[in-house]
Ligand SMILES: NC(=O)c1ccc[n+]([C@@H]2O[C@H](COP(=O)([O-])OP(=O)(O)OC[C@H]3O[C@@H](n4cnc5c(N)ncnc54)[C@H](O)[C@@H]3O)[C@@H](O)[C@H]2O)c1
């Protein structure tokens with residue numbers, strides 16, 4: 458296929474050419490190889506008949522979409538861009554309500570060709586890369602975390618650069634470490650995390666910014682705090698206690714916390730997190746003075762959270778059984794996040810502080826458990 462060889466040569470030349478900050482190139486990053494599944498008879502005609510009205514909305518692919526955050530993000534983006542313009546993907550089987558709520562596709566981010574085929578066949582323009590192993594599960598399986606969080610990211614970056622996508626990759630408070638300033642932690646400071654999760658996220662921030670400067674990739678990244686949600690379960694992180702306390706408080710009236718009572722960490726309600734993600738993706742390029750931003754909402758300790766929950770459920774009993782792995786991780790993370798650049802550049806503003814968070818979580822979980830008791 459001469460055309461593929463020619464493109465491949467362009468890619469090689471571009472990679473060898475000196476970096477030029479003023480005129481970034483978007484080129485094929487890898488040697489392009491022909492995938493027979495990519496062009497099938499019958500699909501070709503519709504592939505080329507793009508109507509202009511269709512291009513008004515982005516066509517979004519969310520990887521790792523069945524975790525704590527993906528389903529909620531798909532719901533928000535579908536409301537804005539239309540149901541069929543947002544495709545959720547994961548390697549797990551979706552529950553039936555998710556499967557029936559909009560397009561879902563199997564996608565393993567370690568399978569480069571399959572990923573490229575999905576992007577091409579669906580004419581994806583925005584990619585939200587949520588697949589990852591979080592901090593605690595990452596420490597329990599370093600080899601897998603390295604593969605998913607680092608090799609998987611390389612696939613995503615190359616596909617996004619080759620196809621001119623706008624790419625969102627979340628980072629985390631976990632991208633900082635014990636030598637970072639912890640109270641508050643600014644956007645730019647020492648980043649020497651001690652977890653494979655944190656190391657992989659610093660790598661993602663740097664690689665994304667490098668692809669932006671070198672190839673013109675429209676890379677956008679937010680460092681999320683611990684995210685708290687009522688209708689989706691966290692995937693094995695250090696901040697998971699702040700979700701579990703609500704479920705246990707409502708269901709059993711007892712909660713055993715795996716972090717010390719005075720462990721302070723930045724946290725955010727999921728609605729704020731997902732709205733921030735949409736806002737930074739829609740922000741005009743000229744408003745972005747950086748490509749990786751801290752975002753912040755609140756910061757509390759387990760004791761402060763328990764006190765706030767006890768204002769509504771005074772009988773809640775909290776005990777502490779410390780998990781040494783999670784505690785060591787939490788002790789190396791920021792206590793407070795400085796997000797002044799996000800507020801200044803693209804107008805970031807959170808809605809939920811601790812009292813609103815607690816009220817919202819208890820209302821949701823309380824009504825959910827009343828419904829299941831009635832059924
Ligand atoms: N939830 C938080 O508190 C939080 C905070 C900071 C940053 N983040 C980041 O946001 C993103 C989403 O977080 P989450 O809480 O939804 O994570 P999660 O652990 O709940 O979900 C991750 C998803 O990735 C999928 N996955 C794993 N291996 C895969 C593979 N090879 N190919 C495709 N998918 C694969 C899993 O099946 C899972 O559904 C992650 O990148 C995470 O680092 C989350």
Ligand SMILES: C[C@@H](O)[C@H](N)C(=O)O
Pocket residue numbers: 591592593629630631654681682683684693694695696697
């Ligand atoms: C903070 C975040 O990245 C995730 N919730 C974790 O604890 O690993």
